[in-house]
Amino acid sequence: MTTLSEAKKDLRKNGYLTVDVDPTLDLFTEINRLKKEKNAILLAHYYQEPDIQDVADFIGDSLGLSQQAAKTKADIIVFAGVHFMAETAKILCPDKKVLLPDLHAGCSLADSAPTEPFRKFREAHPGHIVISYINCSAEVKALSDIICTSSNAQKIIETIPEDQPIIFAPDKNLGAYLIKKTGRNMVLWNGSCQVHEIFSAEKITKLKVRHPQAKVIAHPECEEVVLKMADFIGSTSALLKYTMKDEAKEYIVATETGILHQMEINSPEKTFIPAPPNNACACNNCPHMKLNTLEKLYLCMEYEEPEILMDEQLIMAARKPIDRMLEISARFGL
Numbered sequence: 267m268t269t270l271s272e273a274k275k276d277l278r279k280n281g282y283l284t285v286d287v288d289p290t291l292d293l294f295t296e297i298n299r300l301k302k303e304k305n306a307i308l309l310a311h312y313y314q315e316p317d318i319q320d321v322a323d324f325i326g327d328s329l330g331l332s333q334q335a336a337k338t339k340a341d342i343i344v345f346a347g348v349h350f351m352a353e354t355a356k357i358l359c360p361d362k363k364v365l366l367p368d369l370h371a372g373c374s375l376a377d378s379a380p381t382e383p384f385r386k387f388r389e390a391h392p393g394h395i396v397i398s399y400i401n402c403s404a405e406v407k408a409l410s411d412i413i414c415t416s417s418n419a420q421k422i423i424e425t426i427p428e429d430q431p432i433i434f435a436p437d438k439n440l441g442a443y444l445i446k447k448t449g450r451n452m453v454l455w456n457g458s459c460q461v462h463e464i465f466s467a468e469k470i471t472k473l474k475v476r477h478p479q480a481k482v483i484a485h486p487e488c489e490e491v492v493l494k495m496a497d498f499i500g501s502t503s504a505l506l507k508y509t510m511k512d513e514a515k516e517y518i519v520a521t522e523t524g525i526l527h528q529m530e531i532n533s534p535e536k537t538f539i540p541a542p543p544n545n546a547c548a549c550n551n552c553p554h555m556k557l558n559t560l561e562k563l564y565l566c567m568e569y570e571e572p573e574i575l576m577d578e579q580l581i582m583a584a585r586k587p588i589d590r591m592l593e594i595s596a597r598f599g600l
């Protein structure tokens with residue numbers, strides 16, 4: 267059995283406190299108790315496992331979660347999501363303690379934009395304004411002019427004067443989709459998400475044969491071949507809202523499977539079918555998001571570790587483009 271002090275010593279290596287959790291504990295009750303005792307707010311991304319979504323104070327996509335983090339009065343923000351999201355909460359609330367259940371919960375898209383190559387890319391395109399999707403490291407945010415999410419990216423691009431050249435990073439699929447939507451000829455960074463690139467257009471076609479009434483709904487991080495098949499394209503929260511208002515009874519959902527939990531809660535009479543990946547794996551589940559578990563969540567709230575720690579100058583530099591995003595979103599009521 268690992269002692270608490272041993273687990274703390276190995277925390278950065280393991281990503282979380284590897285102490286045993288009493289199997290007789292009701293973790294839902296414990297997490298709710300800890301939230302009250304510590305004045306903590308639990309923010310969970312739609313791609314978290316259903317148990318974590320069920321115990322969260324707020325469930326949302328990147329934009330909604332950033333907005334919640336920016337306005338919370340809680341002393342502790344517990345972020346059930348991936349590292350760049352918890353980092354964003356820390357940037358917005360530097361005086362608060364921000365906890366992430368597993369520090370190793372990363373993101374293939376954020377990893378596809380390493381800082382130094384990105385800096386050189388920016389330098390190679392002088393005079394360009396850099397709009398970066400929120401799925402990037404704090405260092406890349408600090409090298410950007412405006413941050414965006416899939417909920418507000420189009421609006422943000424439309425606020426930029428037409429003669430102003432733009433770099434869009436790091437997601438090439440979302441970038442290509444936005445070029446089509448806005449008619450802006452942006453320079454794209456060549457990054458992508460391992461989950462949204464994996465959907466098989468061929469298997470979706472076969473599913474459509476078996477479910478002819480089903481509508482295909484897709485996240486804009488998907489490849490163009492999948493987006494072309496979609497009846498509706500939108501951010502995770504836009505997909506959820508669409509299924510709540512739309513009249514169809516069946517949907518093939520091309521995004522991370524975690525969102526199906528909220529779709530089923532909100533529209534219990536409808537059927538939601540996860541779009542299949544192009545191989546036999548469960549690759550439409552984000553392996554980074556799913557590193558967080560209820561046990562790790564409980565442990566991080568009980569012992570207030572692992573905590574997101576960041577350099578102050580980096581926080582200040584990364585904050586400016588996020589503030590620009592929040593200001594534009596507020597202006598357009600997004």
Ligand code: SF4
Pocket residue numbers: 313348372373374375376401459460461462522552553554555
């Ligand atoms: S689903 Fe893709 S973009 Fe989202 S956290 Fe996972 S790897 Fe990153």
